[in-house]
Amino acid sequence: MKDQTARDSVEIEITGLSKVFGQGAAAFSALSDIDLTIRTGEFFTLLGPSGCGKTTLLRVIAGFEQPSTGSLRINGREVAGKGPNARPVNTVFQNYALFPHMSVADNIGFGLKMLGKPRAEVAATTADMLRLVKMEEMAERKPAQISGGQQQRVALARALAPRPRVLLLDEPLSALDLKLRKEMQGELKRLQAETGITFIFVTHDQEEALTMSDRVAVMSAGRILQLGSPHEIYHAPRERFVADFIGDTNFMELPVARLEKGGAFVTLPGGSETRAELPEGLTPVIGEKVTVVIRPEQVQMAPPDAAEMTGTVESATFFGTDTHVHLRLSDGQGFILRRQNSARTEEPAPGAVMGLKLSPGALRVLRD
Ligand SMILES: Nc1ncnc2c1ncn2[C@@H]1O[C@H](COP(=O)(O)OP(=O)(O)O)[C@@H](O)[C@H]1O
Ligand SMILES: [Mg+2]
Structure with missing residues (x-):
């Protein structure tokens, strides 16, 4: 009781x-x-x-x-x-x-x-x-x-x-x-x-x-x-x-474009700006790079023209419930995304260029 x-x-x-x-x-x-x-x-x-x-x-x-x-x-x-x-x-x-x-x-x-x-x-x-x-x-x-x-x-x-x-x-x-x-x-x-x-x-x-x-x-x-x-x-x-010990994680080194309350806008590979949450008490310097973490399930595939960044598929591994897609971003960083297999879809082919959309609130700056 x-x-x-x-x-x-x-x-x-x-x-x-x-x-x-x-x-x-x-x-x-x-x-x-x-x-x-x-x-x-x-x-x-x-x-x-x-x-x-x-x-x-x-x-x-x-x-x-x-x-x-x-x-x-x-x-x-x-x-x-x-x-x-x-x-x-x-x-x-x-x-x-x-x-x-x-x-x-x-x-x-x-x-x-x-x-x-x-x-x-x-x-x-x-x-x-x-x-x-x-x-x-x-x-x-x-x-x-x-x-x-x-x-x-x-x-x-x-x-x-x-x-x-x-x-x-x-x-x-x-x-x-x-x-x-x-x-x-x-x-x-x-x-x-x-x-x-x-x-x-x-x-x-x-x-x-x-x-x-x-x-x-x-x-x-x-x-x-x-x-x-x-x-x-x-x-x-x-x-x-x-972040590394608990679950699969993407780390990206991204420059800070501007700051706002509780968050920083970082520049993604390809040039678009997106908001990342900041840990309490951390104020990064504008123009300098910070380490940003994003979980592989908080990224979705999107048509390249509707995407926040793009990547080239290096490999895709089918796990049944989901598929892990290894990508190379336009600036050369590696990136992994996890696609939920809610429908029976073809695996992305190596070499294909894929658009990526990030879930709201998915990016976080690390204290490092
Ligand atoms: N009686 C002891 N004398 C000296 N070193 C010890 C002793 N017990 C544990 N350690 C050391 O303390 C560290 C933590 O050990 P431990 O608490 O068993 O780790 P965990 O349970 O997380 O694997 C290890 O480096 C271990 O070698
Ligand atoms: Mg032990």
Whole structure:
């Protein structure tokens, strides 16, 4: 159950947090200047490439690592310096780590038993959890007798059983094949909605982050580059790294023709001027080039006389739902456009000259 008041309250507040491993010449800064507020009941995702510090941040939140500097408050209480048992947090690891000799039910009840809960309570909660993850019929099986996806459900049930306020999930789906992964993505969303527990989910998969999260923090080299809803980070990336990491992207270097409130008019290859959104606080210099980003699905083909710019087709690849067309613009820059195949149309032939129209609001200047 999620009620709106709970959702608006702060669950985790991290300020000025850093983590340095090692000392002296061997010191390595795994996390720098992390400021982060996570709301109660939120599905929050840390997204970034391998090695950017996602697991380290989760381990700091869980209490397996201590921050080098900064504050970490969970549900209003400072927990920096305290161990894992002092916080209402549980973790699901990538390699489920079930006990092989224990049944599914005993695996789920294990944590509660360790906490010294009465036998009747352990049994009742275990039964609830088995129902929650739809594993009632397999309660007596051993981990080796169930599939990978089912093991993942058991690991989730085990982590949810002590009713933590916050569940940390470190790439929990990456060991599953694509079809199972999709299924488990839906299951995770359902579990989170049904329990109302705050989920902090780690992935390097941008699609997973976009489809599952309330908000996403994009990380690179130990820092959070941008934090926002999936829409914000996809449609309004502030930096090149974010634009590049999330989805296919065209980058163009274009001169600024003039400025207006919140936007800049840039000159497209071929000479026409069009408006590009500006990130807050950036004022480019007229006549100088800026980096502009445009998503391949925000460009449409048009007859050359009705177009804002033209390109020559280099190749076209059919993907079923859409076709990716690689073009060379009149000034020599490469450009990719994605055509939705809503009708059964011929693929554009290499060498053909194609007019291009941009969706309104499609161009954005990057901070770079
Ligand atoms: N205990 C440790 N000692 C030294 N370096 C570490 C330690 N743990 C992680 N690192 C380094 O910190 C960086 C971030 O690692 P990690 O948080 O595991 O990244 P991610 O989960 O995003 O792939 C990596 O360069 C890794 O080698
Ligand atoms: Mg990791």
